[in-house]
Amino acid sequence: MRLRLILCSLLWMAVATDAANMRAAQVSGYGEDASELLSISDTVPRPQLPAKGRFLLVRVQAASLAPGDCRVMTGKTRLVQGPPSFPYIPGGDLCGTVVEVSKGETQFKAGDPVVAMFDTAGPRGALAEYKVVKAENAVLKPAALSAEDAAALPSSALTAMLLCERHVRSGDRVLVLGGGGGVGCHLVQLLKPHGASYVAATSTQKEDLLGELGVDRVIDRTKENWWEIAEFKDTPFDLVVDLYGTREPWNRAASSGVVKSGRLGGRFVTTVGDTPYMKFRHWWHIFPLMYDMTARSLWTGIFRSKPRWSYHLGLEPKDLARLLRRVEAGELRAVLDSTHQFDLQGLQEAFRIQKSRRAHGKVVIVVAKE
Ligand SMILES: NC(=O)c1ccc[n+]([C@@H]2O[C@H](COP(=O)([O-])OP(=O)(O)OC[C@H]3O[C@@H](n4cnc5c(N)ncnc54)[C@H](OP(=O)(O)O)[C@@H]3O)[C@@H](O)[C@H]2O)c1
Structure with missing residues (x-):
């Protein structure tokens, strides 16, 4: 009886820990070679919605890289783009599904498919199963757009x-x-x-x-x-x-x-x-x-x-909805260089291509299948 109780407790603890954790890419320090700095962990704490402000907890489906992701990793712009600590989660623009919204949020609800652009100058945390995004940086994903294409655009x-x-x-x-x-x-x-x-x-x-x-x-x-x-x-x-x-x-x-x-x-x-x-x-x-x-x-x-x-400098998240309307109207389409799996090999290859400055279109990582 006692043994059964202990086993049940252990099982419960494992499930509870798992629910509080997620899989995420991790960057261990500054440097030029992403293959030395990147790893994947399944025990990164899942982010929580801040108590104040308009935020969405999003289950990420796809995230795209940008030159900024490689620049942050070098540490050359650490004064304005440095992470608060190491390891940090890289990745910026994303597409995913809302799982939870801040209290009082009326524009978005759980279950909404959204596209969001990066919201801090530094490491942006999109290469993870879950990411908290500012509601003002997100828009509803048009139904006809795939998650990969949507993540490539912002x-x-x-x-x-x-x-x-x-x-x-x-x-x-x-x-x-x-x-x-x-x-x-x-x-x-x-x-x-x-x-x-x-x-x-x-x-x-x-x-x-x-x-x-x-x-x-x-x-x-x-x-x-x-x-x-x-x-x-x-x-x-x-x-x-x-x-x-x-x-x-x-x-x-x-x-x-x-x-x-x-x-x-x-x-x-x-x-x-x-x-x-x-x-x-x-x-x-x-x-x-x-x-x-x-x-x-x-x-x-x-x-x-x-x-x-x-x-030319500057991006306004308020213009993202306008951009997506133009995509829906067929005025432009997402162009992808390549898509990569959310494993260590996929991440390393994605960062290698982005860093080379030879990408033709956007480099996208599929974090979870739709
Ligand atoms: N100011 C802003 O608000 C803002 C916003 C977004 C991006 N950016 C910056 O804009 C730049 C472009 O971004 P991106 O995402 O398009 O970068 P990217 O995907 O890395 O593209 C750079 C392009 O440069 C070409 N290239 C490589 N070597 C070259 C050379 N020696 N001479 C001429 N072209 C060469 C490559 O094409 P080929 O090899 O085919 O020639 C590549 O397609 C980045 O530096 C990014 O940080 C600025």
Whole structure:
């Protein structure tokens, strides 16, 4: 009798512990090699809804990676993106099902399928079975969209949409550098609906796909230099969008004659700037960053012999619903580089591809089947 009681207690404790725990990816410290830093644990405490505010506890189905996930892992931007402690759970944008909502929440309820974008500058915790998300960062998932496609969209396609709304003018001839990446694959679909008359893009693969997505001319950067192409010098671009960064694309655009001068309406917009792997470890690192972001913008605004340079920054979660309506209307679709299983091998491969800066579309991890 006593033995049966002990066994029952042990079983109950095991079930209770299991209910309070979840499977999650873990990053053990800062470094460059994700394969050394990543692990998977089945005993990570399941997150709880905070007592105050509007939050949703979501059972995650799929999560996508972004360059920011790799940047956080390096620790180079630890001042603004560092985790409170190690190990931390990586991953940002996600799709899943609401299991619990904050008291008084009226917009969402348990059972709702949702898409949510990352909600902190630092580690975002989507690569786990459960994640607490801010209600303001979530929207209902359109029924026709798969969980993988939905998870791929939030920050990259939103960046693409907002960039178009702010920078593309009717009749523009546009060149996209890095047109096959996470942002690029979505941007090229939206340029013509926003008024562009001609779209060229650099990409080392997927020429056919980019053609389908609205690109008139795909330039394989390993075979041709975009700044030397005669037809571009004859009819220069109005707008260059740089999704790769470093100083070189700007120097080429400013000196080769393939982009109009600022006087004639020529513009160069970057989401990256001169330092793709910027450092943000101490407060004084803000100065080179601010210089990067403002000085060239100022002088190209005054002396208009070069294209007008600007840095595109910022995502507003309130625009996510608008983005998904455009997806539902068939104006754009999610483009995936690859999908990966939620195991150590799958995670390591996903981070390897994302870190290489050679992803063509979004890298997605399937956390749980629908
Ligand atoms: N400012 C913001 O609000 C904001 C928001 C989102 C993203 N971002 C930033 O925007 C950048 C682009 O994001 P993403 O998600 O599209 O990145 P991604 O998926 O890594 O794509 C980068 C693309 O760059 C291309 N590339 C690689 N090496 C290149 C080179 N030497 N020259 C030219 N292109 C090269 C790659 O295509 P090929 O190998 O085919 O050429 C790749 O598709 C990232 O730095 C990200 O952090 C900024």
